[in-house]
Amino acid sequence: MTHTAPRRARVRAPELIGKGGWLNTGGKELTLVDLRGKCVVVDFWTFCCINCLHVLDELRELEEKHRDTLVVIGVHSPKFVHEAEHQAVVDAVERYGVAHPVLDDPELATWKQYAVRAWPTLAVIDPEGYVVAQHAGEGHVHAIERLVTALEAEHEAKGTLRRGDGPYVPPEPEPTSLRFPGKALLLPSGNLLVSDTTRHQLVELEEDGETVVRRIGSGTRGFADGGPREASFNEPQGLALLDDGSVVVADTVNHALRRLDPASGEVTTLAGTGRQWWQGSATSGPAREVDLSSPWDVALFGGKVWIAMAGVHQLWTYDLVTRTVAVAAGTTNEGLVDGPAAEAWFAQPSGLAATADRLWLADSETSALRWVDGDGQVHTAVGTGLFDFGHRDGAADQALLQHPLGVTALPDGSVAVADTYNHALRRYDPATGEVTTLATDLREPSDAVLVGEDIVVVESARHRLTRLRLPEEAVRVESVAHRTRRAATEVAPGRLSLDVIFQAPAGQKLDTRYGPSTRLLVSSTPPELLLKGEGADTDLSRELELNPAVPEGVLHVSAMAASCDDDAGNEYPACHVHQQDWGVPVRLTETGTDRLPLVLAGMDEG
Numbered sequence: 001m002t003h004t005a006p007r008r009a010r011v012r013a014p015e016l017i018g019k020g021g022w023l024n025t026g027g028k029e030l031t032l033v034d035l036r037g038k039c040v041v042v043d044f045w046t047f048c049c050i051n052c053l054h055v056l057d058e059l060r061e062l063e064e065k066h067r068d069t070l071v072v073i074g075v076h077s078p079k080f081v082h083e084a085e086h087q088a089v090v091d092a093v094e095r096y097g098v099a100h101p102v103l104d105d106p107e108l109a110t111w112k113q114y115a116v117r118a119w120p121t122l123a124v125i126d127p128e129g130y131v132v133a134q135h136a137g138e139g140h141v142h143a144i145e146r147l148v149t150a151l152e153a154e155h156e157a158k159g160t161l162r163r164g165d166g167p168y169v170p171p172e173p174e175p176t177s178l179r180f181p182g183k184a185l186l187l188p189s190g191n192l193l194v195s196d197t198t199r200h201q202l203v204e205l206e207e208d209g210e211t212v213v214r215r216i217g218s219g220t221r222g223f224a225d226g227g228p229r230e231a232s233f234n235e236p237q238g239l240a241l242l243d244d245g246s247v248v249v250a251d252t253v254n255h256a257l258r259r260l261d262p263a264s265g266e267v268t269t270l271a272g273t274g275r276q277w278w279q280g281s282a283t284s285g286p287a288r289e290v291d292l293s294s295p296w297d298v299a300l301f302g303g304k305v306w307i308a309m310a311g312v313h314q315l316w317t318y319d320l321v322t323r324t325v326a327v328a329a330g331t332t333n334e335g336l337v338d339g340p341a342a343e344a345w346f347a348q349p350s351g352l353a354a355t356a357d358r359l360w361l362a363d364s365e366t367s368a369l370r371w372v373d374g375d376g377q378v379h380t381a382v383g384t385g386l387f388d389f390g391h392r393d394g395a396a397d398q399a400l401l402q403h404p405l406g407v408t409a410l411p412d413g414s415v416a417v418a419d420t421y422n423h424a425l426r427r428y429d430p431a432t433g434e435v436t437t438l439a440t441d442l443r444e445p446s447d448a449v450l451v452g453e454d455i456v457v458v459e460s461a462r463h464r465l466t467r468l469r470l471p472e473e474a475v476r477v478e479s480v481a482h483r484t485r486r487a488a489t490e491v492a493p494g495r496l497s498l499d500v501i502f503q504a505p506a507g508q509k510l511d512t513r514y515g516p517s518t519r520l521l522v523s524s525t526p527p528e529l530l531l532k533g534e535g536a537d538t539d540l541s542r543e544l545e546l547n548p549a550v551p552e553g554v555l556h557v558s559a560m561a562a563s564c565d566d567d568a569g570n571e572y573p574a575c576h577v578h579q580q581d582w583g584v585p586v587r588l589t590e591t592g593t594d595r596l597p598l599v600l601a602g603m604d605e606g
Helices: 050-067 088-096 110-111 141-156
Strands: 021-023 039-045 071-077 101-103 122-126 130-136 184-186 191-196 201-205 212-216 235-240 247-251 256-261 266-271 284-287 295-301 304-309 314-319 324-329 349-354 358-363 368-373 377-382 389-390 406-409 415-419 424-429 434-439 446-452 456-461 464-469 480-483 490-491 494-502 509-510 517-523 530-532 536-537 541-546 553-563 575-588 593-600
Touching: 021 088, 039 050, 039 141, 039 349, 039 358, 050 141, 050 377, 088 101, 122 141, 130 575, 184 235, 184 446, 191 235, 247 295, 247 304, 256 295, 304 349, 304 446, 358 406, 358 415, 377 509, 406 446, 415 446, 415 456, 415 480, 424 446, 494 553, 517 530, 517 541, 553 593, 575 593
Parallel strands: 039 071, 071 101, 235 295, 295 349, 349 406, 490 575, 494 593
Antiparallel strands: 021 101, 039 122, 122 130, 130 593, 184 191, 191 201, 201 212, 235 247, 247 256, 256 266, 284 324, 295 304, 304 314, 314 324, 349 358, 358 368, 368 377, 389 480, 406 415, 415 424, 424 434, 446 456, 456 464, 494 541, 509 553, 517 536, 517 553, 530 541, 553 575
16 A cells, blocks of 8 residues: 655745855855755744744754755845845854855845745745745744655655755854854953853953953853853843842843852853743743743843843843742733833843833834833833834934844933944933934944943944943934835735635644634734724634725734644643734735735645
């Protein structure tokens, strides 16, 4: 008896093209013909996007397990203007330890060919060159693993599978003291502590900011407590000094908070399990038992350690006395909404700085500077939302930043902002409501620390600390404004059918044990764009009504689906959450489409 493979939807894969060319291939241009015989996962990513960084981490194990049959290809598809710069992509590939070929596609040519609508999106190509699945968002790697395993067996039997090394060629390592440092802290001794993110270490430097005193951490990815040589980190970022002289470390890719005793160099774990938080996970409890999600920075405010939880667009707190964590602000929805902490929306908060009465934060994906007051109200000083950014000084309501990662409180009540993608240090003065530029020609500054009358900037992409004298007069910069580069989808005014496509992976079914297993949340910018269809429901399809009087805007769609292994004999099957947020720019035209399909997992055959 012969077993035939299940029929799959197949579409001939478009060629991989990008003006920036190929990285991690030893200078070779790759084509789909070169990849024939391999299972290929194409990862559409951009380096600002925390969900894309999560997927890079999810893919590592898959790449290792199927290394002789699977090739992962990253297609870098920029959101911000800075991300279209080739050197910035080269830097990002090294910064995040991307160990597969990457195509730099600054004009989104391949993104358009594959009809991609969201970062991140994964497309699976079989060994004969056909697209057999597409997934948007994170949490899909277990499904892709099953598909790859099935494709291996199917094409081994057909004789169309080619085993052996893939096309990845690692770059030469660079001998610098720091490698893409993230954050810095002034220690009571006068020395500086820096998170050396790409090398998975903390580095203590002398007051000159150059001479290495010691390194803390093994230097390889890991999650282990112990002395300075035994302990290990995974892309550490934020640092905060506690009253007892110890340091809290945001250990970003370990989804944990660590504690460093500067006297002994001993590292212990304060919070996190090492697992990433997902919808449905606990949002408070004993710190070592609750999952976190990409904590990017930490600051002591109001007697607690506040955490910029970039991975879920929230602020959390760690209580030093009770050793518990809890959500302090944000809903997990991504965007810019002010108001009471529990109702506010953030977008990848990445930098924190505390004063007596305000917690300042750099909200990177909305290119915004925001703050939380003592009453738990969230306010915005600079920034308008997910799609507007640039370099513009002047009145704060008109000023623009571009993906800032750091914020530093200055003695006069103003704040300095590490305006990362503008390569600048900016200043906001609450007294005047003005934004000015303190310095330009920095390279991806990610943090700054006050040292006497100087400000020491972490120049992440120049692998160094740079000392600047705080000037009396701000440098004047010609104003530039940008919008996100993606072309708008032309849709017809009136009724629009929104279909989120989700097919449970092979061997799984929707998890309905605790009620509906899917959730769909829809809103728009401006709010007047939607006459009908806003809000949350459990159906993944919805009829929207678009206002003919609003010519263009953005539809914000958030979808979640839970699936479990379909095994009648297992009382506790493994379950998986799939989720993605889309921001779809739309333009209303009479000839536009009346259906908007968004693929969460599967193939759109509508």
